[in-house]
Amino acid sequence: MGIEIRVEGLRKSFGRQVVWEDVTLTVPASEISALLGPSGTGKSVFLKNLVGLLRPDRGHVYVDGRDVPRVRENELYEVRRRFGVLFQDGALFGSMNIYDNIAFPLREHTRRTESEIRRIVLEKMEMVGLTGSGDKLPGEISGGMKKRAGLARALVLDPEVILADEPDSGLDPVRTAYLNQLFVDLNAETGATFLIVTHDIGTARVLPDNLGLLFRRGLVMFGPREMVLSSTHPAVDQFFNARREGPIGMAEEKDAADRTAEGGPPRTLPAPIPPQLMPSDGRVRPSMRRPGEWLAAHHVTPPPGSFVDETGRDWLRDWDTLTADHQRPA
Ligand SMILES: Nc1ncnc2c1ncn2[C@@H]1O[C@H](COP(=O)(O)OP(=O)(O)OP(=O)(O)O)[C@@H](O)[C@H]1O
Numbered sequence: 001m002g003i004e005i006r007v008e009g010l011r012k013s014f015g016r017q018v019v020w021e022d023v024t025l026t027v028p029a030s031e032i033s034a035l036l037g038p039s040g041t042g043k044s045v046f047l048k049n050l051v052g053l054l055r056p057d058r059g060h061v062y063v064d065g066r067d068v069p070r071v072r073e074n075e076l077y078e079v080r081r082r083f084g085v086l087f088q089d090g091a092l093f094g095s096m097n098i099y100d101n102i103a104f105p106l107r108e109h110t111r112r113t114e115s116e117i118r119r120i121v122l123e124k125m126e127m128v129g130l131t132g133s134g135d136k137l138p139g140e141i142s143g144g145m146k147k148r149a150g151l152a153r154a155l156v157l158d159p160e161v162i163l164a165d166e167p168d169s170g171l172d173p174v175r176t177a178y179l180n181q182l183f184v185d186l187n188a189e190t191g192a193t194f195l196i197v198t199h200d201i202g203t204a205r206v207l208p209d210n211l212g213l214l215f216r217r218g219l220v221m222f223g224p225r226e227m228v229l230s231s232t233h234p235a236v237d238q239f240f241n242a243r244r245e246g247p248i249g250m251a252e253e254k255d256a257a258d259r260t261a262e263g264g265p266p267r268t269l270p271a272p273i274p275p276q277l278m279p280s281d282g283r284v285r286p287s288m289r290r291p292g293e294w295l296a297a298h299h300v301t302p303p304p305g306s307f308v309d310e311t312g313r314d315w316l317r318d319w320d321t322l323t324a325d326h327q328r329p330a
Helices: 043-050 073-080 098-109 114-127 143-155 173-190 201-206 225-229 234-240 259-263 293-297 315-327
Strands: 005-014 017-027 032-036 058-063 083-086 161-165 193-197 210-215 218-224
Touching (some): 017 043, 017 210, 043 193, 098 143, 218 225
Parallel strands (some): 017 218, 032 193
């Protein structure tokens, strides 16, 4: 099962450059959360602070009662064991085949026998769809396969939290859709907490239970997907609707406060909220909310056309029928 990560008043700078300050949020246990933000807003730095690879200037990161920035070096190892981290490029060892790459954390951090290791590695390879590719070197496989190999390696120690830094960067839309489905399926199967950094608004709109946006040295918003996708906050609306008008500029130095006035109010309605991805094996994830649940509870009207999928099915209206079908064994 997953664990929650509670972040309080976190600040990080490099020299005189403040990356972000006063970041406070709770990444809920066993849910899928995604963190977005313009380039350079410190998303990768944030993930590194969670696992103690970087130390914040101040603030707390509570993981199961331990405050990560303040644990001793030997305790840090215990904390890190609970995380599986998928780095941007998969971070595979180029000279090792895929099997040995995936087996690496087990050989390094456990006393398991080679036959136990083999069972675990083959199981994780099957989970990510890499069965039969164990003998290949990283240089011989595609970018998408490298990401899945990195994911399998992140899974071998059965982590309670999975952090993935731009797992979809460089992938075509079809591979991205498969990878997103894989995240949903893994979350349903393992119950781990997922925090995914992505630039892909398509991913952000359909994959997570919760969404966050980093901008202007802070966390602008973090909360349920429906809340963020229906928000009228200028930066949130601009980012998740990919608009030019709004406070976010071409480069960080153009992200000046007065851009809101410059851009003026958005001239078009926000995009409809799509239905969330469901596990492919017919399960319903515990954190999966009814479409429109958050909106109804907060008296927010969703943008027109929301919750209708590409086949024209209306998930808001027909949720009971659609999920009844979904849960019926094939
Ligand atoms: N070890 C470091 N030393 C100094 N500065 C750093 C270090 N790591 C990151 N930075 C700076 O911190 C800022 C945030 O970097 P980070 O990689 O977290 O951004 P990001 O939001 O993940 O960007 P992108 O979306 O482009 O990947 C950048 O200005 C970067 O140059």
